[in-house]
Amino acid sequence: MSETIRVNHLRGIMMRAPGITATTDFYTNLWGLHVAHAEDGRTYLRGTGEEPFIYGLKDGSTYGIEYVHFGMPDKTSIKELYKQLVQKDAQTLGEPADLDGPFGGFGFEALDPDGRRLRISADLTMRESDHVHAYPRKVSHVVLNSPDMDRTQAWYEDVLGFRTSDYSADQMVFLRCGSDHHAIALVRAQYPSVNHVAFEMPGIDGYMRGIGRMKQQGQVPSWGPGRHGPGDNPFAYFVSPSGFVIEFTSEVQQIDESTHEAKVWSRTDPEAMDQWMTAGPPTPAMRTVMAGRPDPGFSQKD
Numbered sequence: 001m002s003e004t005i006r007v008n009h010l011r012g013i014m015m016r017a018p019g020i021t022a023t024t025d026f027y028t029n030l031w032g033l034h035v036a037h038a039e040d041g042r043t044y045l046r047g048t049g050e051e052p053f054i055y056g057l058k059d060g061s062t063y064g065i066e067y068v069h070f071g072m073p074d075k076t077s078i079k080e081l082y083k084q085l086v087q088k089d090a091q092t093l094g095e096p097a098d099l100d101g102p103f104g105g106f107g108f109e110a111l112d113p114d115g116r117r118l119r120i121s122a123d124l125t126m127r128e129s130d131h132v133h134a135y136p137r138k139v140s141h142v143v144l145n146s147p148d149m150d151r152t153q154a155w156y157e158d159v160l161g162f163r164t165s166d167y168s169a170d171q172m173v174f175l176r177c178g179s180d181h182h183a184i185a186l187v188r189a190q191y192p193s194v195n196h197v198a199f200e201m202p203g204i205d206g207y208m209r210g211i212g213r214m215k216q217q218g219q220v221p222s223w224g225p226g227r228h229g230p231g232d233n234p235f236a237y238f239v240s241p242s243g244f245v246i247e248f249t250s251e252v253q254q255i256d257e258s259t260h261e262a263k264v265w266s267r268t269d270p271e272a273m274d275q276w277m278t279a280g281p282p283t284p285a286m287r288t289v290m291a292g293r294p295d296p297g298f299s300q301k302d
Contacts, residue, residue: 004084004158004161005077005080005081005084005161006160006161006162006177007070007071007072007081007120007161007162007177008070008071008072008073008077008177008178009070009177009178009183010068010069010070010139010141010142010177010183010184011051011054011069011070011071011121011124011139012051012053012054012055012056012069012138012139013054013055013056013065013067013068013069013139013142013197014055014056014065014066014067014069015055015056015057015058015064015065015066015194015197015242015244016058016059016060016062016063016064016065016066017057017059017060017062017063017064017242017243017244018059018060018061018062018063019059019242020057020058020059020060021038021041021042021043021057021058021059023057023240023241023242024038024043024045024057026240026241027045027055027057027240028045029217030213030214030217030219031136031199031214031246032047032132032134032135032136032210032213033045033046033047033054033055033135033136034046036052036053036102036103037053037102037103039102041058041059042056042057042058042059043056043057044056044102045057046127047135047136047137047138047139047199048129048130048131048132048135048136048137048202049129049131049137049138050126050127050128050129051124051126051127052102052103052124052125052126052127053103054136054139054199055139055197055199062295062296063242063243063244063292063293063295064193064194064292064293064295064296064297065116065117065194065295066117067109067116067117067118067119067298068116068117068118068119068142068184069118069119069120069121070118070119070120070121070160071120071121071122071124072107072120072121072122073122074123075096075106075122075123077122078096078107078108078120078121078122079096081120081160082096082108084159085110085159088158088159090110090111090155090159091110091111092108092109092110092111093108093109093110093111093298094108094109095108096108099119099121103124103125104123104124104125105121105122105123105124105125106121106122106123107120107121107122111297111298112152112155112156113146113148113151113152113155114144114146114147114148114152114192114295114297115192115295115296115297115298116144116192116295116297116298117297117298132202133202133205133206133209134201134202134205134206134207134209134210134213135201135206135210136200136201136210137199137200137201137202138199138200139197139198139199140180140183140198140199140200140233140247140249140252141180141182141183141184141185141197141198141249141252142183142184142185142194142196142197142198143184143185143186143187143194143195143196143197143198144184144185144186144187144192144193144194144195145186145187145189145191145192145193145194145195145290145291145292146186146187146188146189146192147189147190147192149172149173149186149188149189152186153173153175153186156175156184156186157175160177161177162175162176162177162183162184163175163177163257164176164262165181165182165230165231165255165260165262166181166182166230166231166262166263166264166265167230167262167263167264167265168230168264168265168267169264169265169266169267170188170264171187171267172185172186172187172188172230173185173186174230174231176255179254179255180252180253180254180255181230181231181232181233181252181253181254181255182230189291190291191294191295192294192295192297193291193292193293193294193295194244194245194292194295195245195290195291195292196237196244196245196246196247196290197244197245197246197247198233198235198246198247198248198249199246199247199248199249200249200250200252201248201249201250202250203250203251204234204250204251206250207225207234207236207248207249207250207251208225210236210248211224211225211236211248214238219238221236221237221238222237222238222239222245222282222283222285222286222289223235223236223237223279223282223283223286224236224237224247224278224279225276225278225279226273226274226275226276226277226278226279227274227275227276228273228274228275229265229271229272229273229274229275230265231252231253232251232252232253232275233249233250233252234248234249234250234251234276235247235248235279236248236249237282237286237290239289243289243293244292245289245290245292
């Protein structure tokens with residue numbers, strides 16, 4: 001039996017909401033991203049890392065994910081991964097081809113079991129990293145709410161080669177595609193939606209300074225600062241003008257494939273949820289925002 005081909009890394013995400021491009025100033029003036037490209041109804045935002053964009057804003061009639069964006073090393077690996085999806089009867093949206101858009105690239109798109117569009121690409125026009133203190137470097141991870149977490153977990157592992165790093169009781173699973181503890185996490189939920197998107201800051205000082213920058217602009221965390229048990233990463237969650245939850249994080253646990261064993265973390269032990277014991281549990285209002293609005297998923301019409 002041939003070895004499962006694995007997605008290489010998480011590139012970022014494109015979000016969709018009514019009038020979301022009008023909130024661009026929030027992401028540039030407060031959050032610390034930069035406009036990489038803007039056109040009618042779409043804004044592409046970059047961090048300080050090498051990806052040409054990590055967070056996109058698309059005006060649409062519904063709230064949710066336009067696509068989650070993953071990367072592969074080259075065209076050959078794109079084609080091999082596509083063959084794997086076809087062999088496993090995954091729903092693809094066309095064969096690998098040159099991609100439309102401002103950054104070029106070659107790739108294809110597919111739908112996960114919850115109807116989310118995934119874009120998998122190679123050969124984008126990359127940029128030179130500049131790693132500015134206290135500004136987001138990359139999208140660290142995307143957390144997805146799923147009405148069938150077990151089925152969705154199995155799909156990401158079997159079809160895209162993700163590996164399980166840890167569990168939060170029986171309510172959440174953390175999945176990795178590289179050495180970062182998780183690129184995707186799934187939460188057991190009533191309907192498909194986005195839970196939150198986390199941005200990696202350059203070290204703990206950059207993480208705290210980012211929180212300070214937001215506070216100086218009148219924006220305080222809705223949950224945090226604290227430090228998670230699973231992933232060992234600090235967290236500070238904010239709510240964007242469109243109602244999406246976004247997170248500053250840093251120092252995510254690096255997994256040694258030869259020694260790591262997934263464990264089940266308690267959701268009732270406060271120190272397992274927050275090692276620093278500074279954040280406390282999320283408020284009922286915060287839990288509601290993290291549950292998100294039902295995402296209708298990919299539509300050819302929108």
